[in-house]
Amino acid sequence: METPLEVDTLERLWAKTVIRDGHWLYMGLRSVNGYGRIRVQDKFQFVHRLALALKDDADVDGLGYVDHHCQYRHCWNPEHLMERKL
Numbered sequence: 001m002e003t004p005l006e007v008d009t010l011e012r013l014w015a016k017t018v019i020r021d022g023h024w025l026y027m028g029l030r031s032v033n034g035y036g037r038i039r040v041q042d043k044f045q046f047v048h049r050l051a052l053a054l055k056d057d058a059d060v061d062g063l064g065y066v067d068h069h070c071q072y073r074h075c076w077n078p079e080h081l082m083e084r085k086l
């Protein structure tokens with residue numbers, strides 16, 4: 001079964017990502033709050049949420065609130081992210 005974050009999506013993410021000091025900075029579309037956004041299967045998703053879904057092989061819609069350790073909202077390095085279960 002394919003995960004929501006398919007290989008194609010990863011390639012699209014990396015195509016617009018700049019690595020700086022360990023941060024994976026998404027330079028594509030951003031929300032007004034500065035979070036990376038990407039369309040997957042006709043639905044816009046937050047890039048950092050997708051990154052964590054991939055790392056944990058989880059469904060992005062089933063994730064709780066995803067927080068950043070670092071100060072870059074458009075960073076999607078899974079090491080800089082953590083999920084807060086409500």
Ligand SMILES: [Zn+2]
Nearest residue numbers: 023070075080
């Ligand atoms: Zn970061």
